Amino acid sequence: MRVLAKDILEGKVTGEAEVSGWVHRIRDMGGITFVILRDRSGILQLVFEKKPDLTLESVISVKGTPAANEKAPGGTELRVSGLEVLSKAAPELPFQVNGDVSKTGLESILDNRLLSLRNPKIRSIFNIQATIVEAFAGFLRNQDFTEIKTSKLVSTGTEGGTNLFQVEYFDDKICLAQSPQFYKETLVAAGMERVFEIGQVYRAEKHDTPRHLNEYVSLDVEVGFIESEKDLIELEKGVLAHIFAELERKNKKDLDAWNATVPSADAVAKAPTVPYDECLSIVNAEAAKGKNPGGRIFDINPEAERIICEWSLKENGVDLVFVNQFPRRHRPFYTYPLDLGDGKASSTMSFDAIFRGLEITSGSRRHHDYQAFLEALPRFGLKTEDMGGYLELLKYGCPPHGGFAIGCERLTQKVLGLTSVKEASLFPRDRKRVAP
Amino acid sequence: MRVLAKDILEGKVTGEAEVSGWVHRIRDMGGITFVILRDRSGILQLVFEKKPDLTLESVISVKGTPAANEKAPGGTELRVSGLEVLSKAAPELPFQVNGDVSKTGLESILDNRLLSLRNPKIRSIFNIQATIVEAFAGFLRNQDFTEIKTSKLVSTGTEGGTNLFQVEYFDDKICLAQSPQFYKETLVAAGMERVFEIGQVYRAEKHDTPRHLNEYVSLDVEVGFIESEKDLIELEKGVLAHIFAELERKNKKDLDAWNATVPSADAVAKAPTVPYDECLSIVNAEAAKGKNPGGRIFDINPEAERIICEWSLKENGVDLVFVNQFPRRHRPFYTYPLDLGDGKASSTMSFDAIFRGLEITSGSRRHHDYQAFLEALPRFGLKTEDMGGYLELLKYGCPPHGGFAIGCERLTQKVLGLTSVKEASLFPRDRKRVAP
Numbered sequence: 001m002r003v004l005a006k007d008i009l010e011g012k013v014t015g016e017a018e019v020s021g022w023v024h025r026i027r028d029m030g031g032i033t034f035v036i037l038r039d040r041s042g043i044l045q046l047v048f049e050k051k052p053d054l055t056l057e058s059v060i061s062v063k064g065t066p067a068a069n070e071k072a073p074g075g076t077e078l079r080v081s082g083l084e085v086l087s088k089a090a091p092e093l094p095f096q097v098n099g100d101v102s103k104t105g106l107e108s109i110l111d112n113r114l115l116s117l118r119n120p121k122i123r124s125i126f127n128i129q130a131t132i133v134e135a136f137a138g139f140l141r142n143q144d145f146t147e148i149k150t151s152k153l154v155s156t157g158t159e160g161g162t163n164l165f166q167v168e169y170f171d172d173k174i175c176l177a178q179s180p181q182f183y184k185e186t187l188v189a190a191g192m193e194r195v196f197e198i199g200q201v202y203r204a205e206k207h208d209t210p211r212h213l214n215e216y217v218s219l220d221v222e223v224g225f226i227e228s229e230k231d232l233i234e235l236e237k238g239v240l241a242h243i244f245a246e247l248e249r250k251n252k253k254d255l256d257a258w259n260a261t262v263p264s265a266d267a268v269a270k271a272p273t274v275p276y277d278e279c280l281s282i283v284n285a286e287a288a289k290g291k292n293p294g295g296r297i298f299d300i301n302p303e304a305e306r307i308i309c310e311w312s313l314k315e316n317g318v319d320l321v322f323v324n325q326f327p328r329r330h331r332p333f334y335t336y337p338l339d340l341g342d343g344k345a346s347s348t349m350s351f352d353a354i355f356r357g358l359e360i361t362s363g364s365r366r367h368h369d370y371q372a373f374l375e376a377l378p379r380f381g382l383k384t385e386d387m388g389g390y391l392e393l394l395k396y397g398c399p400p401h402g403g404f405a406i407g408c409e410r411l412t413q414k415v416l417g418l419t420s421v422k423e424a425s426l427f428p429r430d431r432k433r434v435a436p
Numbered sequence: 437m438r439v440l441a442k443d444i445l446e447g448k449v450t451g452e453a454e455v456s457g458w459v460h461r462i463r464d465m466g467g468i469t470f471v472i473l474r475d476r477s478g479i480l481q482l483v484f485e486k487k488p489d490l491t492l493e494s495v496i497s498v499k500g501t502p503a504a505n506e507k508a509p510g511g512t513e514l515r516v517s518g519l520e521v522l523s524k525a526a527p528e529l530p531f532q533v534n535g536d537v538s539k540t541g542l543e544s545i546l547d548n549r550l551l552s553l554r555n556p557k558i559r560s561i562f563n564i565q566a567t568i569v570e571a572f573a574g575f576l577r578n579q580d581f582t583e584i585k586t587s588k589l590v591s592t593g594t595e596g597g598t599n600l601f602q603v604e605y606f607d608d609k610i611c612l613a614q615s616p617q618f619y620k621e622t623l624v625a626a627g628m629e630r631v632f633e634i635g636q637v638y639r640a641e642k643h644d645t646p647r648h649l650n651e652y653v654s655l656d657v658e659v660g661f662i663e664s665e666k667d668l669i670e671l672e673k674g675v676l677a678h679i680f681a682e683l684e685r686k687n688k689k690d691l692d693a694w695n696a697t698v699p700s701a702d703a704v705a706k707a708p709t710v711p712y713d714e715c716l717s718i719v720n721a722e723a724a725k726g727k728n729p730g731g732r733i734f735d736i737n738p739e740a741e742r743i744i745c746e747w748s749l750k751e752n753g754v755d756l757v758f759v760n761q762f763p764r765r766h767r768p769f770y771t772y773p774l775d776l777g778d779g780k781a782s783s784t785m786s787f788d789a790i791f792r793g794l795e796i797t798s799g800s801r802r803h804h805d806y807q808a809f810l811e812a813l814p815r816f817g818l819k820t821e822d823m824g825g826y827l828e829l830l831k832y833g834c835p836p837h838g839g840f841a842i843g844c845e846r847l848t849q850k851v852l853g854l855t856s857v858k859e860a861s862l863f864p865r866d867r868k869r870v871a872p
Contacts, residue, residue, distance in 0.1 A: 002661060020661050022627060022833055040580070040629040057833040087804055089833035115832060117626035126628075130583045137570070144476070147566045149653045149844070151863040152588070152636055155870050167612065168602045170640070174870050176603065183863060186872065190553035191458060192562075193476040199636070200588055204606070217585045225438060225456050368523055389872050396551060397458055397493040397525035408585070427587040427619060434591050434610050436622065436825050 005037065005044035008066050009074035019044060019078060020061040020086070022118065023054050025098050036073070036098075037062070038118070045069070045077040052080075057089035057097060057118070106420055110428060113436050117426075124254035125424055128247060129412045133198055135246035136219050136406070139239050145194040145221070150183035152176055152200060156388070163204045165214075176202035179405065181334070182390065184222035185366060189398040193224040198408075208430050210420035211302070211358060213409060215429040221363075222403030228336075229349040232363050232402050233273055233322045236353060239406070240320070241268040247415065258416040267318040273351070274308070275325040276300070283307045299330075306357035324351040333380040334373075334390070336365035336402070349402070356414040363404025370394040441473065441480035444502050445510035455480060455514065456497040456522070458554065459490050461534050472509070472534075473498070474554070481508040483515045493525035493533060493554070542856055546864060549872050553862075560690035561860055564683060565848045569634055571682035572655050572842070575675050581630040581657070586619035588612055588636060592824070599640045601650075612638035615841065617770070618826065620658035621802060625834040629660040634844075644866050646856035647738070647794060649845060651865040657799075658839030664772075665785040668799050668838050669709055669758045672789060675842070676756070677704040683851065694852040699754055707756040708748055709787070712736070715759045719743045735766075742793035760787040769816040770809075770826070772801035772838070785838070792850040799840025806830040 002020050003013050021039030028051060035046040035054065046062055054060065063082040068075060095104075095112035101119050109116040116122050137147060153167060154177045164175040180197050187195045197220040205212055221239075226232065244262035247255060255261065274282065283297050283304045297304050300323060313319040325338060325347045337345040350364035367373040373394055374384065384391065412424035422428040427436060438456050439449050457475030464487060471482040471490065482498055490496065499518040504511060531540075531548035537555050545552040552558050573583060589603060590613045600611040616633050623631045633656040641648055657675070662668065680698035683691065691697065710718065719733050719740045733740050736759060749755040761774060761783045773781040786800035803809040809830055810820065820827065848860035858864040863872060 020835070038627065040627060059833045059835045086836060087806075087830070087834045090831050093832060114622055114626050114828060117623070117628070123627060126582065126584070129585075133583055133585070134573070134577065137573075141570065146562065147569055148562070148862060149565075149569070149636070151651055151861075151865055153638075153651055153865050153870060166604045168604075169870060170642070170867055172870065186550055187553070187862070190550050191474065191476060191559060192553070198585075198634075200585070202589075206606070215587055215589055370523070392550060392872075394523070395526050396529060397495045398523045399456070399495045400522060425587075426584060426623070429587055429589050431606055434589060434605060434608065436828075 002061070004041035005039050006041035008044055008078060009042065009076050011066075011076070014066060016063060016065055016081070017078065018061060018063050019046075021059070022097075023056050023058045023060060023089070026054060026056065034077075037078075038120075043073055043120075045072040047077050047079045048083070049080075052083055054085070055089045055091045057093060057115070058085055059087040059089075060085050106422060110422065110433065111436075113427065121257045122423075124251075124257045125412060125416060125418070126426060127254045128251050128415060129408065129424065131246050131250050132243055132408060132411055132415075133217075133219070135243040136239060137196065137198065138246075139242040140194075140196045140221065143194065143235075143238075145196045145223075146192050148180075148184065148187055148192070148195045148197045149199065150177075150180045150187075150197060152202070154182075165202050165204045178203055179218065180220050182393070184220055184403060185334075185401065186389075186393055188222045188224045188401045188403075189368075189393055189396075193399070194222075196221050206431060208432075210422070211410070213421055213425055213428055213430065216410075216421075216425065217408035219406040219408050219411075220403065221405070222401060224399040224401040226365060226400055226402050229324055229351045229363065229365050229402060230273070232365070232404050233324070233351055233353075236322075236361060236363070236404055236406070237268050237271065240353075240355075241265040243411075244268065244415075255416075258418075260416045262415060263318050263320060268320060270316045271318050271320040271322060272312055272316055273322040273324055276323055276327065276347075277325070279308055279321075279323045280304070282311055286311050300352065300354075300359075302358075305354045305359055309354055309357045319356045321354045322351050323354065324349075326350045326352070328379070331364060333377065333382055334364075334366045336367055337376065351404075353404075353406075355411070356417075358410055358414055360410045360414065361404050361406045363402065365400065365402035368394060368398040368400050370398075438497070440477040441475050442477035444480055444514060445478065445512050447502075447512070450502060452499060452501055452517070453514065454497060454499050455482075457495070458533075459492050459494045459496060459525070462490060462492065470513075473514075474556070479509055479556075481505070481513040483513050484519075485516075488519055490521070491525045491527045493529060493551070494521055495523040495525075496521050542858060546858065546869065547872075549863065557693045558859075560687075560693045561848060561852060561854070562862060563690045564687050564851060565844065565860065567682050567686050568679055568844060568847055568851075569653075569655070571679040572675060573632065573634065574682075575678040576630075576632045576657065579630065579671075579674075581632045581659075582623075582628050584616075584620065584623055584628070584631045584633045585635065586613075586616045586623075586633060588638070590618075601638050601640045614639055615654065616656050618829070620656055620839060621770075621837065622825075622829055624658045624660045624837045624839075625804075625829055625832075629835070630658075632657050642867060644868075646858070647846070649857055649861055649864055649866065652846075652857075652861065653844035655842040655844050655847075656839065657841070658837060660835040660837040662801060662836055662838050665760055665787045665799065665801050665838060666709070668801070668840055669760070669787055669789075672758075672797060672799070672840055672842070673704050673707065676789075676791075677701040679847075680704065680851075691852075694854075696852045698851060699756060703754040704756060706752045707754050707758060708752055709758040709760055710744070711761040712759055712763065712783075713761070715744055715757075716740070718747055722747050736788065736790075736795075738794075741790045741795055745790055745793045755792045757790045758787050759790060760785075762786045762788070764815070767800060769813065769818055770800075770802045772803055773812065787840075789840075789842075791847070792853075794846055794850055796846045796850065797840050797842045799838065801836065801838035804830060804834045804836050806834075
């Protein structure tokens with residue numbers, strides 16, 4: 001029966017053992033040959049008395065006896081008595097699996113996903129991501145949230161009609177959902193009260209940047225009976241602190257591979273909530289102190305995101321900032337208005353979470369009152385007759401509610417310090433890439 | 437601070453308490469008024485000394501004092517001292533939330549999702565489904581599987597070119613994935629070895645039946661280093677037994693609402709594996725015993741699925757059957773061939789799981805050997821140049837592997853005995869339905 005490399009290294013198997021995996025490295029020493037075998041648990045040195053006929057990345061199964069060798073990785077090697085080649089790899093590999101990938105170009109990594117993922121450092125990105133998904137769900141289930149799965153085929157977008165991919169649906173044309181916004185609100189109002197969804201969303205945005213994907217995994221949350229966006233910020237702090245703690249507990253090796261650390265629960269608790277206007281003041285004041293101050297910053301753009309996180313790291317010891325009270329003009333029609341004293345309700349109960357210089361979350365309290373919503377529509381150039389199901393949502397009893405979404409790939413990117421968000425997607429989609 | 441209905445019923449709160457939720461029922465007794473409040477935890481009787489101005493399904497928040505009353509649901513009621521209406525529901529409801537839904541038509545339930553989901557019996561379907569998803573993932577994580585998220589935007593289908601929805605992707609036309617087949621195999625071969633994915637898949641099938649959805653949640657599994665489909669059947673038995681045990685543990689009330697029971701772990705272990713040819717013989721023999729025997733059954737069609745499960749319930753005490761060794765002509769090109777002794781390898785290492793008369797799973801060992809695969813292609817009318825990425829998958833070291841997928845909605849349907857699979861989808865898509 002097959003055992004894993006780590007079972008041998010941890011001394012769980014002492015007699016004859018069978019291991020299987022990929023040929024990671026071959027070192028012919030004249031008399032004997034060392035082969036490094038890689039399986040899902042790690043690597044193990046195999047010792048062959050006679051040179052085996054192997055190519056790199058072939059899949060093999062070997063029998064042998066463990067023996068201590070302080071020069072072997074992990075201090076133990078397997079002296080091979082029998083070899084079976086399960087699948088021979090072509091000798092010319094289009095991607096070097098066992099090399100240092102730190103200087104490999106993104107396009108090469110993505111074009112050769114089958115091979116690039118075999119590199120342990122690249123693989124570790126997706127160990128991290130699996131824990132993020134698991135911890136996100138685990139924390140919310142403990143808080144009495146129900147996991148939902150909602151349709152990604154919708155007749156209209158919830159963020160307005162732009163940036164939608166069209167689908168030919170029998171004789172109809174419909175769209176891929178930009179967000180489960182409408183559905184998660186519906187399910188809160190349908191009495192579920194607390195829901196989360198882990199699913200793909202689609203944005204037909206044309207720009208090709210290190211922070212954008214045209215298809216990404218959105219970690220969505222919606223919750224009823226809240227007072228303001230501050231309840232949501234507290235909830236997200238809980239979610240993030242739990243995710244970071246789980247990464248620390250389960251993925252130490254993967255974090256180490258990228259020299260990455262995660263904020264402690266204490267640090268997350270100290271993340272400040274900064275109102276939008278104050279955030280802009282801080283950002284401009286900080287920018288003015290810099291060596292090359294540019295023009296005035298008028299919005300929370302990527303530069304502002306970077307500066308406010310640097311400021312928070314300096315001031316609060318954590319590079320996580322919640323910016324709230326965005327002006328109404330920056331937020332979608334369903335955002336709950338907030339009157340900051342000018343009588344115009346020109347602000348909103350909304351927030352972004354910015355982590356290590358990148359927006360990872362957008363959230364808000366939403367409209368729940370039918371009449372107030374009807375009155376707000378003209379401010380967005382919207383008419384009652386365009387709102388369809390959205391009005392139904394508020395018509396038959398809808399609790400005060402709100403929610404947020406964390407971009408799964410962006411969070412993965414920032415945990416590990418990856419250059420591009422595309423590195424954090426197994427099979428990313430951008431304007432040019434639809435394969436593999 | 438808000439507490440839940442069940443906190444009051446369980447005696448966790450004794451002094452003044454605040455509860456919030458929906459107005460489920462109003463009973464005006466002349467002097468006093470009973471209002472049944474519904475929140476995510478259950479229902480609670482409220483007692484008003486003065487008749488409140490309320491409509492059914494409005495969202496309210498009340499303060500009051502718990503008092504024993506054996507006539508109240510759960511034996512405790514709340515004597516109200518303060519009421520706030522958070523959201524008033526329109527007086528005319530298009531769907532009766534608090535009624536008996538057993539005779540309500542499917543279209544009405546789906547057209548009025550916001551309201552139909554408020555009915556506790558309908559809501560319970562999705563409590564069951566949330567546990568299915570959680571237990572599926574939990575079991576596999578314990579077996580060292582990694583959760584993956586793969587793109588649903590693909591350039592070609594893996595089951596052949598039919599039944600694909602087309603997407604306008606910038607200047608290109610691509611498709612919605614019918615299955616994560618190619619990606620899950622790629623990730624096994626990329627060294628992850630054991631992966632699972634919970635995600636939507638899309639089938640542009642025109643038929644509108646109680647067993648079909650055009651978008652459904654597929655619970656996908658792929659695992660390396662297996663010998664045959666029998667390893668997969670054992671794995672699926674483990675998955676199902678765990679899901680059923682978790683449903684029994686967490687969702688007793690939801691199962692009871694539908695008079696539903698789940699098979700015990702012992703029963704799942706006894707589920708037989710019946711080769712395709714033998715299955716057809718049994719089905720025809722059983723059909724011949726029936727009162728109205730029809731013509732000979734030549735395939736595992738819906739009628740055969742029903743009969744083989746009835747047979748197994750009679751013979752083995754469990755209405756779960758694994759049918760294996762499907763003929764090659766019935767399975768996709770990537771299925772691993774099996775020679776049953778005729779030298780033609782006309783059978784395959786494949787299986788279906790049939791539960792309570794419905795196919796819930798299809799699975800197989802897959803080709804992993806590059807040469808053998810090249811030789812098999814012409815039998816499927818396929819050419820090397822059409823295979824693109826699929827050949828790459830086998831070219832650089834691919835372990836023997838296989839996998840299966842469980843239809844999440846079909847499993848939910850059969851656990852509860854729902855008439856249509858559409859009842860088990862929050863927002864189902866069929867040929868005519870793209871909203872809500």
